[in-house]
Amino acid sequence: MNPDTHQDEKESRFVNERMGANIQKDGTYTVIPRMYGGVTTPEDLKKIADVSLKYDVKVVKVTGGQRLDLIGVKKEDLPKVWEELDMPSGYGYAKSLRTVKTCVGSQFCRFGTQDSLGMGALIERKYERLDFPAKFKIAVNGCPRNCAESCTKDIGIVGNDGGWEVFIGGNGGIKPRIADSFCKIKTDEELIEVCSAVMQYYRETGNYLERTSEWVERMGLQQIQMVILNNEDNRKELAARIDFALTQVTDPWKKILNDSSTRTALFEETRV
Ligand code: SF4
Numbered sequence: 001m002n003p004d005t006h007q008d009e010k011e012s013r014f015v016n017e018r019m020g021a022n023i024q025k026d027g028t029y030t031v032i033p034r035m036y037g038g039v040t041t042p043e044d045l046k047k048i049a050d051v052s053l054k055y056d057v058k059v060v061k062v063t064g065g066q067r068l069d070l071i072g073v074k075k076e077d078l079p080k081v082w083e084e085l086d087m088p089s090g091y092g093y094a095k096s097l098r099t100v101k102t103c104v105g106s107q108f109c110r111f112g113t114q115d116s117l118g119m120g121a122l123i124e125r126k127y128e129r130l131d132f133p134a135k136f137k138i139a140v141n142g143c144p145r146n147c148a149e150s151c152t153k154d155i156g157i158v159g160n161d162g163g164w165e166v167f168i169g170g171n172g173g174i175k176p177r178i179a180d181s182f183c184k185i186k187t188d189e190e191l192i193e194v195c196s197a198v199m200q201y202y203r204e205t206g207n208y209l210e211r212t213s214e215w216v217e218r219m220g221l222q223q224i225q226m227v228i229l230n231n232e233d234n235r236k237e238l239a240a241r242i243d244f245a246l247t248q249v250t251d252p253w254k255k256i257l258n259d260s261s262t263r264t265a266l267f268e269e270t271r272v
Pocket of ligand 1: 106111142144
């Protein structure tokens with residue numbers, strides 16, 4: 001809520017957030033680089049393969065969020081792995097935007113009515129690095145066949161002949177919940193504005209660790225619709241606040257690599 005004035009208290013963060021990686025049961029870490037909309041390139045795959053071989057990564061795992069997880073990186077190797085990958089952090093460890101899962105959509109699929117690949121990558125680039133009360137997942141589908149499973153995402157976006165339908169509050173975790181239909185939208189610009197407003201309203205009213213599935217139940221779907229859909233001023237102000245917050249974020253891996261004192265402190269610490 002105060003993106004330009006708050007000061008992060010690193011020592012209050014869990015180990016995964018301090019280290020920018022997920023600790024595993026044997027004390028090694030996993031590294032997940034960002035793959036926008038679940039799309040990668042031969043060049044990035046080659047870097048991932050080279051780094052995995054060089055640093056003796058135990059398993060390269062395809063995740064449920066359509067990216068690659070390098071499992072079994074030693075703590076002292078983390079900065080070198082980030083440096084040599086030279087890819088953005090995928091925030092697989094954070095209360096933040098995780099993945100934007102996509103289907104192939106109208107660029108390739110004969111059923112596709114909307115460009116889910118393009119929209120998914122655009123959304124992931126726009127909102128990456130943003131803090132949320134809990135982890136946050138999005139899916140974008142090119143048609144109602146819903147191959148990227150919008151119904152279990154915090155925001156699910158489904159293309160149709162006339163535009164997009166937005167779903168919110170889905171969850172596939174411990175307490176599964178099918179997302180609620182939130183609204184139908186005609187243009188890409190409106191879609192981004194509504195997504196921004198939903199995310200910022202959740203950021204401002206959600207409790208720490210409260211997933212959107214619980215937030216929607218607590219706030220009430222109609223209340224969220226009233227704030228965001230029935231009041232254009234509210235919606236635009238929420239979208240403006242998230243845009244401001246986005247001007248304050250930096251890549252955590254690059255931040256550690258560029259700050260020798262943080263790097264030394266982190267990689268010399270013993271508490272986990
Ligand atoms: S959701 Fe529709 S557009 Fe996307 S891959 Fe499935 S059938 Fe094709």
